[in-house]
Amino acid sequence: MVDLLYYEWLGKPVWMWLGFHALVAGLLAFDLGLLHRDKEHEIGVKESLLLTAFYFTLGMIFGGWVWWVLGPQAGQEYVAGLVVEKSLSMDNVFVIAVILTALNIPRAAQHRVLVWGILAAVLLRGLMIGLGAALVHQAAWVLSIFAAFLIFAGLKMLVSKEEEPGDIRENRAVRFLQRALRITPTLHGQRFVVRKPDPKTGKSAIWLTPLALALILVNGADVIFAVDSVPAIFAITTDTFVVYTSNIFAILGLRALYFALAAMVDRFAYLKTALALILIFIGGKIVVADTFGLVHVPPWVSLAVTVIFLVAGVSYSLWRTRGAVAEEAPAQGHTHTRGHEAVQHRA
Numbered sequence: 001m002v003d004l005l006y007y008e009w010l011g012k013p014v015w016m017w018l019g020f021h022a023l024v025a026g027l028l029a030f031d032l033g034l035l036h037r038d039k040e041h042e043i044g045v046k047e048s049l050l051l052t053a054f055y056f057t058l059g060m061i062f063g064g065w066v067w068w069v070l071g072p073q074a075g076q077e078y079v080a081g082l083v084v085e086k087s088l089s090m091d092n093v094f095v096i097a098v099i100l101t102a103l104n105i106p107r108a109a110q111h112r113v114l115v116w117g118i119l120a121a122v123l124l125r126g127l128m129i130g131l132g133a134a135l136v137h138q139a140a141w142v143l144s145i146f147a148a149f150l151i152f153a154g155l156k157m158l159v160s161k162e163e164e165p166g167d168i169r170e171n172r173a174v175r176f177l178q179r180a181l182r183i184t185p186t187l188h189g190q191r192f193v194v195r196k197p198d199p200k201t202g203k204s205a206i207w208l209t210p211l212a213l214a215l216i217l218v219n220g221a222d223v224i225f226a227v228d229s230v231p232a233i234f235a236i237t238t239d240t241f242v243v244y245t246s247n248i249f250a251i252l253g254l255r256a257l258y259f260a261l262a263a264m265v266d267r268f269a270y271l272k273t274a275l276a277l278i279l280i281f282i283g284g285k286i287v288v289a290d291t292f293g294l295v296h297v298p299p300w301v302s303l304a305v306t307v308i309f310l311v312a313g314v315s316y317s318l319w320r321t322r323g324a325v326a327e328e329a330p331a332q333g334h335t336h337t338r339g340h341e342a343v344q345h346r347a
Contacts, residue, residue: 012241043259051256059249076299077237081246087310089254092225097262099217103210109190114255117218121251128230133240146231150283157276182207235282267321274313281305
């Protein structure tokens, strides 16, 4: 048994993988079992920020452990990867806010969608990272393809104009799901599935609720955003363990971060530009450092540039939208309506 724990899988001993997944399982159990036993509890901005700080601090502590066990290089790569993934996940938060708001999911039920979404995201990211690792280790030129994709995605984000999303319920994918699946017209508490008679046959059948539809769409959004974030982390490091653990810690904090950002979504109108520049820089780093070998770019440089772009984007957004704070004060009694409009405008 001891020999099995030290057997190398994807470049690291099995005990490291088992230990990390035990930590993740413990965090989710702690979150669900202790912090949110009350299903009707609504997470406020203050609680959201505290939970975000908790998960980020824990992620940094784990990064210290990576530094101690695997060395300074791996530690720097982990921290850079965590910050990059956390930065890119912020745009995902805005899309999730649009989905949950458009489907009229109550705040108390949004937590349930996000928690189960995280469990699915862990599996989906694991599969995508495993595939990416296999491709990178089989052919180094795959990194050049990742670089080209990241630069293209960043430039597309820079030049694309903000568009009104319209009613997400009229989206083709949503309409297809509603035709292909049995979905109830209204919520049934916080249940994902219910048993109801089928109007065509009269027999009892399993129906999905709008909460399940929201979960499907949230996971679909995560897969789309992973197409950007997974190549971005491989541009920083090809160590599968570092890639995976930094990704998962970024995802774990995403649910906590959601409730703070969703309440302030209209204050981050210029964050998209910062995220685009981050993608372009990371892609350019591969071209300069890896493809042509012109300059060696240490992980701390990637970390520093990412933090500078992110802080600049957030600061500029808050400064440009500072007038919105004064306008919101008289409308405290209309929080729900204004929040819905703000989410629709940002997306």
